[in-house]
Amino acid sequence: MAELRIGGVHKAYGPVRALRGVDLVVRPGSLTAVLGPSGCGKTTLLRCVAGFEAVDAGEIRIDGRTVAAPGAAVPPERRRITVVPQEGALFPHLSVRGNVAYGLDRSARRAGRVASILELVGLSGFEDRMPYHLSGGQQQRVAVARALAPRPPVVLLDEPFSALDAALRSEVRHDVRQALRADGATAVLVTHDQAEALSIADEVAVMRDGRIVQSGPPELVYSSPADPWVAGFVGEAVWLRATVDGDLARTSLGTVPVDRAAGTAAASTRVLLRPEQIDVVPLGDASTVAAAVVRRDFQGHDALLVLRLADGTEVTARIFDPSALPYALGDRVGLRVRGRARAF
Structure with missing residues (x-):
């Protein structure tokens, strides 16, 4: 389990200020949903945490170690952070086992990590299936299993359920939440879906115009919104x-x-x-x-x-x-x- 701490982070693309002093703390082993409308900066924030974008100001720390600051960025591959994209992006030529084992060393493979993590996401017995033989929901479960397999300090989920139909989306997101909790993962979910954020997150951080305007437990954000905009956005x-x-x-x-x-x-x-x-x-x-x-x-x-x-x-x-x-x-x-x- 790791703590993710984001302090005063700014990011601009030319004249566009995508992040304007973002502050956020994600407790070890918890799931925080960053909730906001399109264009509010939530995906940019995720990319800065992953190391795909450099920050202009502020810092990002994982368990006290600075991984992002102006002029002092740790490369993405050395942060050991994993990302689950909107669509699973599985390797089409690899089986389920091959996808989940990708990036694991031999000792982890021999220790049965692939089998144990597939059981967590409800896909025991699917090891030899190819991605094109899986449903959309099953592919997303494999993507989550692949992200969890190396036991990363932080897992980032970039609207991973948005391509699923409504009934399947609810089932998969709760199964994924259960898997994250069982594995003790620290996770950040980026979403614009209020029901999704309120139903599965331990903390909800509401984002507007590049800033976190309120964060706290879902029931607090819903019942005691910080301002009228938050009140109307979360329900x-x-x-x-x-x-x-x-x-x-x-x-x-x-x-x-x-x-x-x-x-x-x-x-x-x-x-x-x-x-x-x-x-x-x-x-x-x-x-x-x-x-x-x-x-x-x-x-x-x-x-x-x-x-x-x-x-x-x-x-x-x-x-x-x-x-x-x-x-x-x-x-x-x-x-x-x-x-x-x-x-x-």
Whole structure:
């Protein structure tokens, strides 16, 4: 297990500043997801850690050893970092065994490392298959096995599940996460998929315009986003105008308890709720606020209802049992808020 420490890293391509003072610590044996939109600098950060790009300022350290700094870069092959690309990039002329064993010395091969790592990724018995006989998900598992085989200090995963279909993507990413944990690997996953980052990472680092704007456990980033942009990027957001007095906010959905984000001092502000915090109940309860159903989005495992309040405000509620969804377009219902809002 190794600690990855990134401090004040800058990288520019001519006039384009891809990284603007990135700070990030990845704990030994953990998986950190660097989450951000296209063009935010996350792939550039991964390439700097791998040694494919030189940093302009700052430093990158692995277990206290500086591997990247201006004028003092360790070559990629000496960093012993492995990368899993978006598509497995397996050697087409080598079997599964040959791909995984590539880069291992003879002692490691004799010690049964190939068999043990294939078992970790759920591919025992596939040793003699050729890559063209494997599905896309199986090829990605082999790519992960190949990356883990030499026991590198850090594994970098560059959106490795993006080419898979939705059902397979969920299965493979959780199997890969289990393999990383079982092998004690320190890993960084670069992704733009919020569900992926929140579901499998120990820490989520949200990136915007070349900077890490918030990092922490997934549940903290989701429930206590640092700013409105993070709030909207990591999940569906319900925004309400509010008047905040102490730890209470008066909104069009009633008075709700509130936590203030850093720097929030104004009495008139706006508050964030998540769709799952809004309960939809039959109209008539005095503790609810009336609304009309204006849209239904069925998503299989749940459903989203868009509802219009009397003042014209539209809010979104998540229904966790869509098979029993009793509400049709135009129905009038009651809304009630659970939990605390977050004020900005």
